[in-house]
Amino acid sequence: xxxxxxxxxxxxxxxxxxxxxxxxxxxxxxxxxxxxxxxxxxxxxxxxxxxxxxxxxxxxxxxxxxxxxxxxxxxxxxxxxxxxxxxxxxxxxxxxxxxxxxxxxxxxxxxxxxxxxxxxxxxxxxxxxxxxxxxxxxxxxxxxxxxxxxxxxxxxxxxxxxxxxxxxxxxxxxxxxxxxxxxxxxxxxxxxxxxxxxxxxxxxxxxxxxxxxxxxxxxxxxxxxxxxxxxxxxxxxxxxxxxxxxxxxxxxxxxxxxxxxxxxxxxxxxxxxxxxxxxxxxxxxxxxxxxxxxxxxxxxxxxxxxxxxxxxxxxxxxxxxxxxxxxxxxxxxxxxxxxxxxxxxxxxxxxxxxxxxxxxxxxxxxxxxxxxxxxxxxxxxxxxxxxxxxxxxxxxxxxxxxxxxxxxxxxxxxxxxxxxxxxxxxxxxxxxxxxxxxxxxxxxxxxxxxxxxxxxxxxxxxxxxxx
Numbered sequence: 001x002x003x004x005x006x007x008x009x010x011x012x013x014x015x016x017x018x019x020x021x022x023x024x025x026x027x028x029x030x031x032x033x034x035x036x037x038x039x040x041x042x043x044x045x046x047x048x049x050x051x052x053x054x055x056x057x058x059x060x061x062x063x064x065x066x067x068x069x070x071x072x073x074x075x076x077x078x079x080x081x082x083x084x085x086x087x088x089x090x091x092x093x094x095x096x097x098x099x100x101x102x103x104x105x106x107x108x109x110x111x112x113x114x115x116x117x118x119x120x121x122x123x124x125x126x127x128x129x130x131x132x133x134x135x136x137x138x139x140x141x142x143x144x145x146x147x148x149x150x151x152x153x154x155x156x157x158x159x160x161x162x163x164x165x166x167x168x169x170x171x172x173x174x175x176x177x178x179x180x181x182x183x184x185x186x187x188x189x190x191x192x193x194x195x196x197x198x199x200x201x202x203x204x205x206x207x208x209x210x211x212x213x214x215x216x217x218x219x220x221x222x223x224x225x226x227x228x229x230x231x232x233x234x235x236x237x238x239x240x241x242x243x244x245x246x247x248x249x250x251x252x253x254x255x256x257x258x259x260x261x262x263x264x265x266x267x268x269x270x271x272x273x274x275x276x277x278x279x280x281x282x283x284x285x286x287x288x289x290x291x292x293x294x295x296x297x298x299x300x301x302x303x304x305x306x307x308x309x310x311x312x313x314x315x316x317x318x319x320x321x322x323x324x325x326x327x328x329x330x331x332x333x334x335x336x337x338x339x340x341x342x343x344x345x346x347x348x349x350x351x352x353x354x355x356x357x358x359x360x361x362x363x364x365x366x367x368x369x370x371x372x373x374x375x376x377x378x379x380x381x382x383x384x385x386x387x388x389x390x391x392x393x394x395x396x397x398x399x400x401x402x403x404x405x406x407x408x409x410x411x412x413x414x415x416x417x418x419x420x421x422x423x424x425x426x427x428x429x430x431x432x433x434x435x436x437x438x439x440x441x442x443x444x445x446x447x448x449x450x451x452x453x454x455x456x457x458x459x460x461x462x463x464x465x466x467x
Contacts, residue, residue, distance in 0.1 A: 004043040005139045007034070008068035008097075010090075011048040012075045012082040013055065020191040021050050022204045022251070023183070026103065026127070027074050028176030033128040034135060036174045042135065044180065051185045056089065063093045070138060072131070073101045073119075077384055077406040080105055087117040098138055102127045104219055105406070108386035110160065114153045121145075121152045125221050126209070128173065130164045166222065170209065170229040175237045183245055191456065193283040194251050195375065196344065198305055198448040202249035203241050204283075207234040207267065211255035213287075215312075216322050216388035217350070217381070226259060231266040235274065242276050249279040258286050261295060268302040278303045279448075285310035285348055288331035296338050305448070306344040309335065314367025315360040318353060322389070332371055339372040344446050346375035351430070352415030352423040353381050354392040361423070365430045374443045378430040380413045380423055382406070393418070 009031065011024040024046070031044050045066050052058045063071075071094060075082060083101075090099060102123035106113050110122050121144065123130045130149030137144040145152050149164030167173065186192075187200055194202075207229050210222040241247040258264050271278065280303045288309035299307070309331055312324050319326055335345050349368055351361045368376045383393035385405055393400065397418040404414045415423045447453050 009046045012079045013050045014079040031177035032174040074103045075105045077105045091118040171233045198279040199249035204251045235270040253284040271302045280304040281306040289327035308346045310348040314364040336372040344374045
């Protein structure tokens, strides 16, 4: 490979009110992996359309200026409309480029993605090894269709190759290629997943992949075997971000960061011993019933100011049905303890599972409202394709519109379509009952950056009232 192979990554977008987003961590991992193995044999550019106003014009200009030989598109399920609006546009302006798609949506909907769009290949699941091998094949003039972990269209059918092995030792991965972005594009007044910020300069980091639990609503992008970076490797990334970019707040977005308690404690102790003064939050949620009081104390000592706990439902029957099997009382005890020592706590709840009764949804709302939680988010269930929840939903509603199974912004929900009950009204009631004046005052006393947060709350409340 004498000439550098030009690769353009495109992070897609969806028009949605109050859309939260952060740096495209998956793309940054792919870029870092390519540069580690191919060094100066590739030239990589990133166009994150979420942070750009004139999106199509920017896309056209970048394609014409950079002239990519490979275009890698990263798409989430709720961004699926991007493809119907832009895939042909990309092909029109880059007719000779190899167009590849990856991410959760491509993995879960590979057949429809490839059959309905002018896309050459899809990288399925964990992408580093497969995408590297695809890039190598293209650079060396070999047929990319033999690469494991990809799918492609041939003779009006979709061919799905053998899976690529998961990367077992995550310490072999380089840290994400942060040089590919300008962090300032993701700070300022943009919403991010944690909902609250203690520091302007923040970053999301991940210390493990996969989750061994088998909740019916969850994807399996990374499999079901929990794979972990060593505490030293993970903390070295935090130290790099702290020193190089002056970042002072870290959002740990593992699926289940606290499952291995000794490892979690080692990470926290390394942070404490490092002398770094940082703030820590967990936007993706911790497993609340495997936390102990000593863990919560150590989290606070290391810099944690906010814990998010994914509770989902207050019904024991539904906990069993969705295979979450959470010890609700233990979680509520941990919430009360965390609140007592000054931490902000947020709970995630879901309304409208297949087979769930209205009384069970109301019980979930009562559980949230009677808890000591500082904050709560109530999501209407979306049965994403390629999950067990989707199969359960099909038993109640045989035909489902695309938006019902791909977006939290749909005008209606699976539950309403299946039962006629407007769960959206119950969602509004949940927020009204939870956020009492007393709870809001208590939360306000705890939150950092109060003026910033008030602005964001008013914006969220306005959009909620418009639903």
